[in-house]
Amino acid sequence: MAVLTTKPAPAVAPPPVSRLRRALSERRTRFGLLNATPVVLYLLILFVYPIFSTLLLSLKGEKGGWTLHWYADAFQGANWEILLTTLRISAETSLLSLVVGFVLASAVTRLKPLWAGLVMLVVIVPHFISALVRTYGWIILLGEHGVVNNVLTDLHFPGAPFQLLYNEVGVVIGTTSVMLPYTVLLLYAVMRGVDRRLLAAAAGMGAGRVTIFRRVYLPLVAPGLVNAGVLCFILCLGYYLTPALMGGPKQTMVASLIDEQVMKQNQWNGASALGIILLLLTFAGLMLLRLLKTAGEAYRKRGATS
Numbered sequence: 001m002a003v004l005t006t007k008p009a010p011a012v013a014p015p016p017v018s019r020l021r022r023a024l025s026e027r028r029t030r031f032g033l034l035n036a037t038p039v040v041l042y043l044l045i046l047f048v049y050p051i052f053s054t055l056l057l058s059l060k061g062e063k064g065g066w067t068l069h070w071y072a073d074a075f076q077g078a079n080w081e082i083l084l085t086t087l088r089i090s091a092e093t094s095l096l097s098l099v100v101g102f103v104l105a106s107a108v109t110r111l112k113p114l115w116a117g118l119v120m121l122v123v124i125v126p127h128f129i130s131a132l133v134r135t136y137g138w139i140i141l142l143g144e145h146g147v148v149n150n151v152l153t154d155l156h157f158p159g160a161p162f163q164l165l166y167n168e169v170g171v172v173i174g175t176t177s178v179m180l181p182y183t184v185l186l187l188y189a190v191m192r193g194v195d196r197r198l199l200a201a202a203a204g205m206g207a208g209r210v211t212i213f214r215r216v217y218l219p220l221v222a223p224g225l226v227n228a229g230v231l232c233f234i235l236c237l238g239y240y241l242t243p244a245l246m247g248g249p250k251q252t253m254v255a256s257l258i259d260e261q262v263m264k265q266n267q268w269n270g271a272s273a274l275g276i277i278l279l280l281l282t283f284a285g286l287m288l289l290r291l292l293k294t295a296g297e298a299y300r301k302r303g304a305t306s
Helices: 019-025 027-058 069-074 077-109 113-128 131-142 147-154 168-192 196-204 209-237 241-246 254-263 268-305
Strands: none
Touching (some): 027 268, 069 077, 077 113, 077 168, 077 268, 131 147, 131 241, 196 209, 241 254
16 A cells, blocks of 8 residues: 655745844944944034035025026126136146146155254245235235345346236145145155165166156056145135135136125125035046046056056
8 A cells, every 4th residue: 555645835935124123133233323323523614514504505596496596607707717717726836736746746755764863854844824914924025025036136137027926827836835735745645655676676777767766666656646746636626715815806716706705795696606616616526536446457467467
């Protein structure tokens, strides 16, 4: 007589627990969230809420409702010229800061540690002095009867005295002096990490100084140059003090325009739109930096595999 055997029914597997629930169930995760709560609240109150409020204010019309009038006004007439002036002065300051900072940082890396520390101290310490004091110092130096023009006049330099204040030259000199410490610090950190044996190996294989600089040294310090240039450009976009004191009417920047619209014209909506535009330009600069880093890494990997 055949015995019928039945297979046991397969056990029903419990529903999978999501990763989020599993992570929240851990004591370490709950403790981390508890510690992060004050920081998150701080960022929401002091950063996210003001930016969101500024965005809403820039979209409100004078008679209520929503409008893009203030953004259209920012890209027309005198406001558009001021925006272009801001971009141009920021680009000029970044370029000059990179040139001076590259030469200075490259020279410091060749010094002994003691002398290198002293030079870096001279570069960094002025940064802790009030920007207002430093700006007035430049005004004294670059004035028509300032130290620079007096020295050039005594040396019978052709064309002296020069007009070095209340024009774009004075603004670029002043803003470059403010941005130079950032550039030198970033480039010095990158240059210190360059393996000098690579340069010696290239020289041993018969490469000249120009070839070594162009094919070996410059690609190694290129990430630092990109970081320093983008950082200087972003910081210059919203800089106010030095352009306001050392520039003329044709060197008005967006920060000065925002100040005028808020303090004199009581035009908060237009000022908010300009602030959002500066914020978007900052994000664009950061995205450009990200893209350049990604492209540089892809180029190095392609060169290593070829």
